[in-house]
Amino acid sequence: MLDRNSQHQIAGPGHGQALSPDLYYDGAQNYSSYGRDYSEQDEGFNPLRLLFYVVQYRWLIVMMAAAGLVAGVVVTMMQTPKYRATTQLEVLVPSAKVFQDIEVVSESSDLRAFQTAREKLKSRALAQRVVFQLGLSEKPDFLFPTPSFSLSNIFYRAFGISKSPSIEEKTPEERERIAIGRVLNDLTVNLVTNTSLLSITFADQKPKYASDVANQVAQSFIDQRLDQTSETSDLARQFIQEQVLQVKQKLQKSEEDLVAYAKDAGITITGDEKSLIGSNIEALNTALATAIQERLDAGRMVDQIDKGRGSSLGPVLESEGLQKITDKLADLTSQYQQKLGILKPGFPEMQQLQAQIKELQRLYNNGVLTITDSLRQKYQEAQNKEADLKSKLAEMEKQQVIFNDKNIKYTILKREVDSNRSQYDNLIAKLNEVGVSSELKTQSAAIVDFATQPGSPYSPRVSINLAIALALFLALSASIIYIIELLNNTFTNPEQIEKELGLAMLGILPLVDDRELIASITDQKSGLSEAYRSLRTSLQFSGAEGAPRSLLVTSSEPSEGKSTTSFKLGQDFAALGARVLIVDGDLRKPNLHRLFGLDNTIGLSNLLTNTVRKEDLASIFRATKYPNVTVLTSGTIPPNPADLLSSPKMALIITNLGKRFDLVIIDAPPIVGLSDAPILSRLAEGTLMVISTNQVTRKSAKTALKRLRAAGANVVGAAMSKFAVNKFDYNYAYKYMNYQYYDYGTPKLEGKVDDGADQPAYAKSPAFRRLVRRIRSSVGGFVDRAKSVS
Numbered sequence: 001m002l003d004r005n006s007q008h009q010i011a012g013p014g015h016g017q018a019l020s021p022d023l024y025y026d027g028a029q030n031y032s033s034y035g036r037d038y039s040e041q042d043e044g045f046n047p048l049r050l051l052f053y054v055v056q057y058r059w060l061i062v063m064m065a066a067a068g069l070v071a072g073v074v075v076t077m078m079q080t081p082k083y084r085a086t087t088q089l090e091v092l093v094p095s096a097k098v099f100q101d102i103e104v105v106s107e108s109s110d111l112r113a114f115q116t117a118r119e120k121l122k123s124r125a126l127a128q129r130v131v132f133q134l135g136l137s138e139k140p141d142f143l144f145p146t147p148s149f150s151l152s153n154i155f156y157r158a159f160g161i162s163k164s165p166s167i168e169e170k171t172p173e174e175r176e177r178i179a180i181g182r183v184l185n186d187l188t189v190n191l192v193t194n195t196s197l198l199s200i201t202f203a204d205q206k207p208k209y210a211s212d213v214a215n216q217v218a219q220s221f222i223d224q225r226l227d228q229t230s231e232t233s234d235l236a237r238q239f240i241q242e243q244v245l246q247v248k249q250k251l252q253k254s255e256e257d258l259v260a261y262a263k264d265a266g267i268t269i270t271g272d273e274k275s276l277i278g279s280n281i282e283a284l285n286t287a288l289a290t291a292i293q294e295r296l297d298a299g300r301m302v303d304q305i306d307k308g309r310g311s312s313l314g315p316v317l318e319s320e321g322l323q324k325i326t327d328k329l330a331d332l333t334s335q336y337q338q339k340l341g342i343l344k345p346g347f348p349e350m351q352q353l354q355a356q357i358k359e360l361q362r363l364y365n366n367g368v369l370t371i372t373d374s375l376r377q378k379y380q381e382a383q384n385k386e387a388d389l390k391s392k393l394a395e396m397e398k399q400q401v402i403f404n405d406k407n408i409k410y411t412i413l414k415r416e417v418d419s420n421r422s423q424y425d426n427l428i429a430k431l432n433e434v435g436v437s438s439e440l441k442t443q444s445a446a447i448v449d450f451a452t453q454p455g456s457p458y459s460p461r462v463s464i465n466l467a468i469a470l471a472l473f474l475a476l477s478a479s480i481i482y483i484i485e486l487l488n489n490t491f492t493n494p495e496q497i498e499k500e501l502g503l504a505m506l507g508i509l510p511l512v513d514d515r516e517l518i519a520s521i522t523d524q525k526s527g528l529s530e531a532y533r534s535l536r537t538s539l540q541f542s543g544a545e546g547a548p549r550s551l552l553v554t555s556s557e558p559s560e561g562k563s564t565t566s567f568k569l570g571q572d573f574a575a576l577g578a579r580v581l582i583v584d585g586d587l588r589k590p591n592l593h594r595l596f597g598l599d600n601t602i603g604l605s606n607l608l609t610n611t612v613r614k615e616d617l618a619s620i621f622r623a624t625k626y627p628n629v630t631v632l633t634s635g636t637i638p639p640n641p642a643d644l645l646s647s648p649k650m651a652l653i654i655t656n657l658g659k660r661f662d663l664v665i666i667d668a669p670p671i672v673g674l675s676d677a678p679i680l681s682r683l684a685e686g687t688l689m690v691i692s693t694n695q696v697t698r699k700s701a702k703t704a705l706k707r708l709r710a711a712g713a714n715v716v717g718a719a720m721s722k723f724a725v726n727k728f729d730y731n732y733a734y735k736y737m738n739y740q741y742y743d744y745g746t747p748k749l750e751g752k753v754d755d756g757a758d759q760p761a762y763a764k765s766p767a768f769r770r771l772v773r774r775i776r777s778s779v780g781g782f783v784d785r786a787k788s789v790s
Contacts, residue, residue, distance in 0.1 A: 068473025081457035298379035507535025548686030574628035587641035590634035603635025681713030
């Protein structure tokens, strides 16, 4: 007997203590099978879940990666190999002032020169010169190369078969235009950073063309500069030479006239083109300025002497003799002052000291007088020298006036000489400029490094193509996975059921292969049996008074495991000592009689239609091989199941059966498309909704739940069936639901099950069986996911 008031004290097999209802009920009508409030879970980025998606769709990712690698190889095969050669050309820009009328080149002009040289290298005129020098317009393989990207390249690279237009089909002008276009399109000129080097790169399908064109472009650039400058150099040089000869003759005649007049007039010219009188006047002015400065310096000293300050002059202070006398005088004066405190001034020793002091003072005064007299003499000499220089300067100035009168014609002749000499110098400079500038322009560019014939193509790059293709296909696989997950409207984990339907998750039933279902149900130590016992425990705490007296088990769609759930729950509740009646309420496609191994000749439908004899009425409730478990099969399939189930007699039967048994479990048909389950849900105290993983759509489940609630059903919760516990793509909170945890004992199978007697020895080992189960489960999960997506 199942005591409803003490159900919370009953623990299922394998549990060491009673389970508290608080573990499943959070006080807000939100049940959590594992004591977690999923409404508070963090919905942010979860790297672990991303890893689960990678593992879940690993085969799709692997196939897309393989497809990407194949696509990369195909794209590489479709590309024509191209070779690249590079020539380095140095642009020489003058950085110093070479000619009188050429300015120093600045950094901005350097940059303009490099840009100009770069544009000239890419000009059509230079390309035309290269085509002519190499004869490219007569080479078919250069004019008509293989397409850079084409499907035919695969056959060409595999078999060497290609077809190009004939050179005779084009006129010479067309061939030249094609060749020039090819040179311009495949030529690249770049300035090497922080240098004066230009990198000339040419790419072609033939390595020889790549190096030859690159080298010829650089050489043609130098030759073009030479041609542009050499056209005018000869004419300019010849004209300037004639002008030089004429000006030279005029310069010689003007110089002869100047010298003849200076000789006749007595004009003496120094080496710096000045007259001797002018040179003397300059010298006298310089000497007079020096004399005046000396006279002023001496005058200041004499002035100090006249004021009685001769002893403080520099020559007096710098005199070594006077310095010694001063030191001696100071020493004797110090001695006298010291002895004056002991001896009187009249004492002989004191008088002797006084005599010495007077003598030294006399000598000092005489020395100062001698120095001051010499300074007075020096001042007098400076005055005399200044007067002499002034007199001589006045005399020379008179001579200069006479010279200037004679110098007028001399100046005119000299001006003509200077003009002819200036013209001559300019013409000589221009003549040198023509020759030197021509030489300078030949050095305006020089080839630093010639291009060598490349040994391997630079394009296509297999590694880069494979990396790009792999990245694109992996991105495509990520998009496909995102779309699959976006379109996947089935349930994959318990949180989705709680969130979408608002039902308490009472149990999670692991996925078992159909061929092992009977063995797993029979084995009380299997993972499936343990999950059903956990569901039973949850049902015991689903109501205030324990488990409902009558429980309806239904699902949204067929094949979700409701009949198996009814079958197993009946056994588990009976194991607690409760009298359990399992009613097969599916009057359309009954299945319970097959699970119990019974016939279905009479049953519920016969009871509802009064087609049961009184003597057979007792035998309609059949005992099973499981203790305390009684079964009421569906009976004969009627033409109107909904009418029978909605009749008052059905409600009366359920009421009476609830009095005779501790628990009545009704196996109902699916909800969607039928009215049987909503009708039966009104008669049962509680309804358990079975929802299969990756099978039933969320919309279907919501519609089914809505119909149940509209009929007044008390939906106590949901059980999630076919949950793949051995997959990695679900929340780690269910990681303990694996076969290693549940298989803690050797299973003892009952019933008619394949025991592997005919299998080889290795197939009988538990490890092999677990491996087989995992493989079958993985394949089955993949198939289910594919079905749900489709």
